[in-house]
Amino acid sequence: MQTKKTTPWLYLAPALLVLGFFLVYPSIHTFYLSFFDRGSVRWVGLENYLHAFTNLVMLTAFGNNALWVAVFTTATVFLGLILAVLFDRVKYEIIVKSIIFMHMAISFVSASVIWKFVYAFRPAGASQIGILNAALELFHLPPVPWLIERPWINNLCLIAVGVWVWTGFCMVVLSASYKSIPKQFLEAARVDGAGEWIIFRKVIFPLLMPTVTVLATTMVIFVLKVFDIVYVMTNGNFGTEVIANRMYKEMFQFRNFGRSSAIAVVLLLFVLPMMLLNLRRFKKEGM
Template sequence: MRTGRVQPWLFIGPAVGLLVFFLVYPSIYTIFLSFFYGMGESFAGWANYVHVFTDRTTLTAFRNNALWVVVFTTFTVSFGLAFAVLLDRVRYEKIIKSIIFIPMAISMVGAATIWRFIYAFRPEGSPQVGLLNAIVTGFGGQPVGWLTEAPWLNNFLLIVVGIWMWTGFCMVVLSAAYKNIPRELMEAARIDGANEWQVFGKVTLPSLKPALAVVATTMVVFVLKIFDIVFVMTDGLFGTEVLANRMYKEMFLFMDFGRASTIAVILLLLIIPVMVFNIRQFREQEMLR
């Protein structure tokens, strides 16, 4: 296409300017701060990095973030894909889609409130206000302290809240992409004698690949800095700490900008594989033109 030298910059100029001001400049400042003690008092060398990689709570946060990235991404993307594909086949698609989407619209305070009423614990013999324990005791079991069952159960239960909230995002994006696959492609495969699973594997999945890449990238990036669910539900206690919550505490509660910045820098480094993956996708798309 005919594009001058200046024209592209007119298109991306405003975006680049804003990004540099709001995100690049603070990031550079953050990298700088990560090599200083406290609020920038004296040069720390690598001390903050050593601390972050040896501190027990931060190490727990690394483990939990890994758990979030794997479990949260897997489930939001698979559920989103399942809803996108399955709902296309039923007449009540719009209603169900709205139901799945509603959690995205609920504020974090509202979501936290309702999940408290699912995970709440009351002593045996007193009325259970938590749904899970009402079911457990209804079957004659002992009430369970769901959010204190470290380290696996409580983390998974927090991730469930995230999946509930964010599957709607994956569904909207994937469903739109699915509806755009030319139906003739699928029909042709069916006429060739492929069953539904084969159609899914040979036509649907390859066609959805770019959309899946986008959704998975967004989820991984989002969950790397997962904060609010943990902040309002456990605040990282009972072994549920995550990096962004740790960073928040170091920064605003303990006023240790050095350590908080170090955690932020590590988040930036963790994104590198995702960027490499995306640049490949980017090139692939352009090659096919």
């Protein structure tokens, strides 16, 4: 498109101004603080980073974040995709879509209250008040203390809460993009005798691929800084710590600005692979 040299900057100016002030400037500030001690007075060099990469709890957090990225991202995007496509085929689409989506509208504190009633544990013999353990009881299985059963069960239980909340968002975005595929494409394929699965794989999926990439990127980045679910449900105890919760604790509970800043900068490093992935696409489109 032919434009004057200044035109793009006119369009970008408001965004750059707001971002510069609310995100870029604080990030630089954070980077700067990460080289100082807890009260931001004494220069400590790389000490905070050394802590971030060697502390035992931080190492657990790295592992857990990796698990979150893998399981949460796959589950939300994949489920979102399947639901978007399947719901499109039924008349009561709006109802089921709303059912999945409405959990986005519940704040995380409320969500934690809700899920406490799913994972609640009472010893065998007492009447269970958590639905999962009540279900186990029905099959004469012993109850499980879900949130303290490390390392897999409790982490997966927390991830399940995230999936429950976020699948709706993925579904809505994918559904918007699915509905923008011209119906003729699908019908043409059907006329050619292609099965639904083939159509999904050969027609729908490639067309939705850009949206899937965007959503996956968004989910990965969101989950890198996942905090609230862990904070309210286990606070990182029993081996469920994640990076952002560690940052929050160092910052607001322990008031160690140096450490919390270093952890925040480390988070920024983890996003690099996602940036490179998007850059490749960006360059291709720029041709």
